[in-house]
Amino acid sequence: MGTLNTMKTNCHISCVFALLLAAQLTIAAKPLTLGEHGTQRELFVDDHLIAAMTGGVKQHLNQPEPREVVLTTDAPWEGNTSAYYTIFQDGDLFRMYYRASHWDTEA
Incomplete structure (x- = not known):
């Protein structure tokens, strides 16, 4: 050493x-230039990809609206914390993977 x-x-x-x-x-x-994005969808939160805005066009970012609960992780094997939710389409099915664990709140 x-x-x-x-x-x-x-x-x-x-x-x-x-x-x-x-x-x-x-x-x-x-x-990347503007032409290289093709049909890829973009979320415009700034003016990085916008060349010009004319005719009274404005950017407006809406605030999220609280809605009904979509997912609960209350099974005993899920622990008290979950993270890394990933949803993808597999043929006609939609699958979701996530990480469940127990965080020791006393430590």
């Missing part, structure tokens, strides 16, 4: 390398 100074130096070198790598990946990333 190395000395504390050696370990700090290695950590600093690793951090600098990671920053340089991240900067290189950012520089190398080619931004």
Whole structure:
């Protein structure tokens, strides 16, 4: 095992390398143009993909409306917390996977 100074130096070198790598990946990333989105749907929460707005057009983001409960995770094997809900279509079926676990509130 190395000395504390050696370990700090290695950590600093690793951090600098990671920053340089991240900067290189950012520089190398080619931004998408408007024509490259094709039929892909986009949620316009800013003006990044909007070239121009004319004729009194405004952006408006609606607030969510509380509705009925869609899903409850109250089975004993689900624990007291659930996360990572994923819903996908499998043929004619819709499947949902999620992670259920127990969080120890006393710890």
